[in-house]
Amino acid sequence: MPVIQERVLPIRQKRESIYNHYVPAVEPDHDSAAEALWFLYYEDKLLVQEKGEKVELPLATCAKAVTDWGISQETTHYLGTWQGVPCYTAPFTGEFSTLPASYQFQALRGLYERMSEGLFHLAGRAVQIVAWARTHRFCGTCGTPTVRSKKEHTMLCPSCGISYYPRLAPAVITAILKGNQVLLARARHFPETMFGLVSGYVEPGETLEDGVKREIREEVGVEVRNLRYFGSQQWPFPHSLMIGFLADYESGDITVDGEEIVEADWFDADHLPHIPPRVSIARKMLDWFKDEYSHQFS
Ligand SMILES: [Zn+2]
Incomplete structure (x- = not known):
């Protein structure tokens, strides 16, 4: 077996x-006269300008964003600074004609590799x-309108004190390894020819390890052992944190549920x-697998 920790590290x-x-x-x-970077969203699409292979975000003072683009201060959130430049995010609810003609809204997922990974x-x-701000305008317990915390990204209920x-x-997402092979599965919602790694949400009461074993048992009917952490990735589609593991096949024949x-x-x-695109942690894990196991037994 390869020494996992040493070999995984360079990829991470x-x-x-x-x-x-x-x-x-x-x-x-x-x-207030400083220009800021704006992450303006229309539904889940981000406003960007094409710049060759790359895309750029709009720069504007807060006053310009409010008066020219119709951005509401109430739904605008300050994010901090990126390379010293202030950053804001807000939903766009104005008229498209008020935006500079060179900008358009594009699906965030498709912008991977068209901006730096950090950005x-x-x-x-x-x-x-x-x-989160759009879906937490009212307290889910008592119905009172929430107020925004000035200290952190939290919506507070002034009546019952709950924080949202x-x-x-x-x-969890797992590469199940057996010799020089990996188990890949095709989910119903995948494109016709694409296969990926077994993944699923962690349920209340479970550890990550419990979640890995349950998802694998439910989706492909096999048992695994020797779980190792691979790495993690935020997956804002719409609000996941993907936690990647490697696991060794232990027993069982592949049995799919035919549903999921x-x-x-x-x-x-x-x-x-055909495997998932580079934006996904599944691809990073499979690229690692390819590097490790390609021609290994030839
Ligand atoms: Zn409340």
């Missing part, structure tokens, strides 16, 4: 942390804050089928 180090260039804050303390993560943080934090759902998973099989590193 390649990822860029959101904090390499980002300093979070909730209350702005910059000069992509910040865009993911922004879309989740906008969605941005929603984040942990989900329609097909599953073992694949060797030199003959992988």
